[in-house]
Amino acid sequence: MEAIKTTNFELFDIIVNGEKEEKEKVKLVELEGWVKTNRDNGSIGFIEFNDGTCFKNVQLVYNKEAKGYEVLTALRTGAAIKVIGEVVLTPEMKQPFEIHVKECELEGDVADDYPLQKKRHSFEFLREIAHVRPRANTFQAVYRVRSVLSMAIHEFFQERGFIYVHTPLITTNDGEGAGNVFDVTTHDTKDPNYFYGRKVNLTVTGQLHVEPFALAFRDVYTFGPAFRAEHSNTARHASEFWMVEPEIAFADLSDNMDLIEDCIKYCINYVIKSCPDEMNFFNTMIDNTLLERLNHVLNSEFKRMPYTEGIEILKEAVKNGHKFDYNKIEWGMDLQSEHERYLTEQVVKGPLFLTDYPKEIKAFYMRLNDDGKTVAACDLLVPMIGELVGGSQREERYDLLKKKMEELGNDKELEWYLDTRRYGGCRHSGFGIGFDRLLMYITGMQNIRDTQPYPRTSGSIKY
Amino acid sequence: MEAIKTTNFELFDIIVNGEKEEKEKVKLVELEGWVKTNRDNGSIGFIEFNDGTCFKNVQLVYNKEAKGYEVLTALRTGAAIKVIGEVVLTPEMKQPFEIHVKECELEGDVADDYPLQKKRHSFEFLREIAHVRPRANTFQAVYRVRSVLSMAIHEFFQERGFIYVHTPLITTNDGEGAGNVFDVTTHDTKDPNYFYGRKVNLTVTGQLHVEPFALAFRDVYTFGPAFRAEHSNTARHASEFWMVEPEIAFADLSDNMDLIEDCIKYCINYVIKSCPDEMNFFNTMIDNTLLERLNHVLNSEFKRMPYTEGIEILKEAVKNGHKFDYNKIEWGMDLQSEHERYLTEQVVKGPLFLTDYPKEIKAFYMRLNDDGKTVAACDLLVPMIGELVGGSQREERYDLLKKKMEELGNDKELEWYLDTRRYGGCRHSGFGIGFDRLLMYITGMQNIRDTQPYPRTSGSIKY
Numbered sequence: 001m002e003a004i005k006t007t008n009f010e011l012f013d014i015i016v017n018g019e020k021e022e023k024e025k026v027k028l029v030e031l032e033g034w035v036k037t038n039r040d041n042g043s044i045g046f047i048e049f050n051d052g053t054c055f056k057n058v059q060l061v062y063n064k065e066a067k068g069y070e071v072l073t074a075l076r077t078g079a080a081i082k083v084i085g086e087v088v089l090t091p092e093m094k095q096p097f098e099i100h101v102k103e104c105e106l107e108g109d110v111a112d113d114y115p116l117q118k119k120r121h122s123f124e125f126l127r128e129i130a131h132v133r134p135r136a137n138t139f140q141a142v143y144r145v146r147s148v149l150s151m152a153i154h155e156f157f158q159e160r161g162f163i164y165v166h167t168p169l170i171t172t173n174d175g176e177g178a179g180n181v182f183d184v185t186t187h188d189t190k191d192p193n194y195f196y197g198r199k200v201n202l203t204v205t206g207q208l209h210v211e212p213f214a215l216a217f218r219d220v221y222t223f224g225p226a227f228r229a230e231h232s233n234t235a236r237h238a239s240e241f242w243m244v245e246p247e248i249a250f251a252d253l254s255d256n257m258d259l260i261e262d263c264i265k266y267c268i269n270y271v272i273k274s275c276p277d278e279m280n281f282f283n284t285m286i287d288n289t290l291l292e293r294l295n296h297v298l299n300s301e302f303k304r305m306p307y308t309e310g311i312e313i314l315k316e317a318v319k320n321g322h323k324f325d326y327n328k329i330e331w332g333m334d335l336q337s338e339h340e341r342y343l344t345e346q347v348v349k350g351p352l353f354l355t356d357y358p359k360e361i362k363a364f365y366m367r368l369n370d371d372g373k374t375v376a377a378c379d380l381l382v383p384m385i386g387e388l389v390g391g392s393q394r395e396e397r398y399d400l401l402k403k404k405m406e407e408l409g410n411d412k413e414l415e416w417y418l419d420t421r422r423y424g425g426c427r428h429s430g431f432g433i434g435f436d437r438l439l440m441y442i443t444g445m446q447n448i449r450d451t452q453p454y455p456r457t458s459g460s461i462k463y
Numbered sequence: 464m465e466a467i468k469t470t471n472f473e474l475f476d477i478i479v480n481g482e483k484e485e486k487e488k489v490k491l492v493e494l495e496g497w498v499k500t501n502r503d504n505g506s507i508g509f510i511e512f513n514d515g516t517c518f519k520n521v522q523l524v525y526n527k528e529a530k531g532y533e534v535l536t537a538l539r540t541g542a543a544i545k546v547i548g549e550v551v552l553t554p555e556m557k558q559p560f561e562i563h564v565k566e567c568e569l570e571g572d573v574a575d576d577y578p579l580q581k582k583r584h585s586f587e588f589l590r591e592i593a594h595v596r597p598r599a600n601t602f603q604a605v606y607r608v609r610s611v612l613s614m615a616i617h618e619f620f621q622e623r624g625f626i627y628v629h630t631p632l633i634t635t636n637d638g639e640g641a642g643n644v645f646d647v648t649t650h651d652t653k654d655p656n657y658f659y660g661r662k663v664n665l666t667v668t669g670q671l672h673v674e675p676f677a678l679a680f681r682d683v684y685t686f687g688p689a690f691r692a693e694h695s696n697t698a699r700h701a702s703e704f705w706m707v708e709p710e711i712a713f714a715d716l717s718d719n720m721d722l723i724e725d726c727i728k729y730c731i732n733y734v735i736k737s738c739p740d741e742m743n744f745f746n747t748m749i750d751n752t753l754l755e756r757l758n759h760v761l762n763s764e765f766k767r768m769p770y771t772e773g774i775e776i777l778k779e780a781v782k783n784g785h786k787f788d789y790n791k792i793e794w795g796m797d798l799q800s801e802h803e804r805y806l807t808e809q810v811v812k813g814p815l816f817l818t819d820y821p822k823e824i825k826a827f828y829m830r831l832n833d834d835g836k837t838v839a840a841c842d843l844l845v846p847m848i849g850e851l852v853g854g855s856q857r858e859e860r861y862d863l864l865k866k867k868m869e870e871l872g873n874d875k876e877l878e879w880y881l882d883t884r885r886y887g888g889c890r891h892s893g894f895g896i897g898f899d900r901l902l903m904y905i906t907g908m909q910n911i912r913d914t915q916p917y918p919r920t921s922g923s924i925k926y
Binding site: 007009032033034035051052053078079080082107108109110111114130131132134135139140143144146147150151154158161162163164165166167168169170171172182183184185186195196197198200202209212213215216217218219224225227229231239240242249250396416417419420421422423424425426427452453454456458459460461462463 | 470472495496497498514515516541542543545570571572573574576577593594595597598602603606607609610613614617621624625626627628629630631632633634635645646647648649658659660661663665672675676678679680681682687688690692694702703705712713859879880882883884885886887888889890915916917919921922923924925926
């Protein structure tokens with residue numbers, strides 16, 4: 001009988017979900033993958049085997065009859081092997097089947113200094129071995145969910161007819177004027193203008209570049225990297241991160257919030273459905289309120305509250321004895337994470353859109369409200385995290401936008417952007433989701449360094 | 464009766480594909496979008512209207528009865544409008560329906576200097592107005608296909624269980640050692656080591672970073688930007704471009720070529736099925752052999768030929784009087800585009816994998832063949848373009864790889880990469896697709912500047 005080449009994923013799928021005839025075909029199989037653990041009591045040995053195709057391990061059972069027995073008993077954590085074996089159903093056990101090994105070949109041995117061992121390693125330690133941690137349980141789960149969540153984003157927007165736009169990463173503007181950009185130069189000269197004829201830097205946002213596409217395709221989105229050269233050494237900041245930036249024409253702030261709510265719920269639901277093993281792992285090992293919290297979000301209507309009302313509530317809280325680290329609450333202030341979390345965790349106990357912020361603390365392109373003091377912005381605040389999404393209706397009125405940009409001094413540099421308001425402009429809105437933060441939120445992982453394949457944070461770049 | 468808010472896409476979809484009852488519901492509709500043309504013979508006017516949701520325009524018909532008639536007659540190309548009107552089926556006409564306008568509002572007028580007019584503009588001119596060209600027919604088609612092709616890539620790999628990995632863009636290595644990288648620095652100091660503690664540059668490939676993920680998840684892919692600071696001012700080079708880089712473990716060069724062939728055919732088929740109007744447009748306006756050529760690829764088995772045989776054929780061609788610009792054909796040379804195109808266009812008349820190149824002209828990480836002279840590389844050559852995909856089986860043997868890297872001098876810098884060969888390594892392979900070139904190939908567009916939203920080429924960065 002010839003062995004069927006297969007994978008952990010396919011085996012679980014056929015044996016758990018397959019038809020009877022399908023199951024019966026899978027008798028002798030060939031698998032290739034890695035040893036997670038190997039124990040041998042002298043007469044019988046057990047290998048937890050994983051080939052990376054699903055979160056669950058397959059149990060390999062072997063004894064002296066197996067061809068390559070000496071190889072089998074000597075296998076160490078991390079070794080790459082090929083095994084041929086018989087599928088034995090074990091409905092009474094935890095795993096629905098195991099493999100009785102007939103033959104084993106070593107494909108790649110592990111050196112003595114292989115850093116990933118059976119014991120539990122700290123996340124700090126694992127960060128130091130970015131090239132090996134994808135094999136650790138937590139990172140098998142994190143990176144698979146990262147991939148699935150990326151696909152959720154694409155499917156959400158593509159199903160709704162949005163056009164995916166690759167906005168440029170090398171640019172001449174600094175987006176919101178926040179500074180802290182990375183400059184891009186070439187080796188061959190010290191002249192920063194050499195390659196492009198002018199100074200360029202890495203983008204902080206694709207929004208300005210994607211707006212003209214919304215004014216041509218109506219509904220568009222970006223999904224790509226962005227950069228901030230901030231020395232903030234926190235668990236939530238990385239200097240390189242991925243952003244999702246949808247932009248919708250003929251849509252106001254309320255349409256924008258509807259879309260944000262749909263998008264976040266879609267993503268959560270998609271991941272919970274697609275990655276049950278991974279999500280159970282996070283709920284067990286990382287944060288045991290995770291699934292409850294996510295399900296609560298799925299079943300809540302996101303509240304909406306003007307900033308001004310939020311400030312009143314915070315003032316009231318202080319009056320009633322609540323102590324914030326920053327306790328001087330006043331209209332016009334930029335809210336700190338502690339304030340945002342108070343509103344979402346203590347007041348509305350769920351996701352909250354805070355809207356209509358003072359114009360002074362928001363970006364130049366946000367639409368001025370009729371009160372002349374606030375802009376049509378919306379930040380989505382969620383428990384545990386604070387701000388998850390930031391959005392706004394854009395200022396479509398040429399004169400108002402021009403005045404604002406003249407004050408800021410970017411009207412000449414961004415004349416093309418301003419021109420979009422003279423060329424059949426219309427009301428339009430958009431938002432930005434920090435993809436890595438959304439992943440933190442959905443997995444319960446506490447540090448952005450543990451959600452990215454090779455995190456880029458200030459002072460650190462080993463890989 | 465209340466008007467139903469809808470879009471061009473939805474209207475065509477319901478009227479062409481909908482059930483009778485669905486169609487009958489669509490009587491009075493509200494649309495928002497842009498005027499492409501407006502002509503008025505005094506008693507009756509016609510507007511070609513597009514809202515960006517599909518390639519086809521909707522025809523609006525109006526007369527003096529319409530509310531906002533003065534607005535209607537004055538509408539210019541590019542204006543943003545809202546219209547309410549009656550759907551009238553016109554099965555005898557070219558378009559299956561038209562809209563008889565009841566009301567029209569101007570949402571955004573166009574200034575006199577609006578650069579996009581009814582007449583046909585050159586691609587060179589349109590490149591100068593990157594913020595407006597998404598509204599031009601060709602770019603409506605290009606950017607929609609770009610979005611659809613991106614989704615084809617994701618679906619192809621996700622359906623097969625591949626994990627999508629966001630490899631970093633800021634890195635310390637230069638990939639294949641080709642040089643020509645962009646440096647990344649910060650404003651606040653001239654010290655290039657300031658932010659990360661060492662010199663960093665923009666990535667030229669995600670491959671080295673994604674290999675460790677293949678050695679954990681088996682099948683993985685990247686899809687993101689890459690950069691080359693080359694001053695090659697050609698129609699096929701941009702300094703910023705998107706790359707797809709799959710990497711598969713327990714797979715050799717032949718498995719790799721199988722995957723490349725499946726992937727390219729999947730993408731072509733996906734775009735032809737999803738974008739019939741756009742593909743017909745390209746076939747009519749850009750290249751009238753396009754669909755024939757793509758269909759030929761779908762129905763061909765991709766040929767495979769060793770480099771050594773390719774050289775013999777080229778030599779024979781020269782002997783028989785064929786004149787290449789570079790006519791001195793000898794084993795060991797790097798093929799020029801003209802040679803590649805001769806092999807794929809004249810010899811096999813279809814897609815061709817050229818394999819097993821001399822080790823001297825290929826990257827350090829490619830697996831040395833038993834002959835000691837060639838490496839297990841495969842380049843996919845296609846008619847009209849030349850090289851579309853480059854791939855290889857990777858050198859998994861630690862000692863051989865180490866020696867190669869020591870010669871190149873990157874063994875210390877990339878010690879972590881080398882270590883993956885000591886930590887349960889295995890045979891593995893992968894390839895890179897230049898996404899923008901694939902898009903050129905599928906649309907027939909001749910210049911990479913006309914496939915990217917905001918192209919970044921040497922000496923040019925207006926937007």
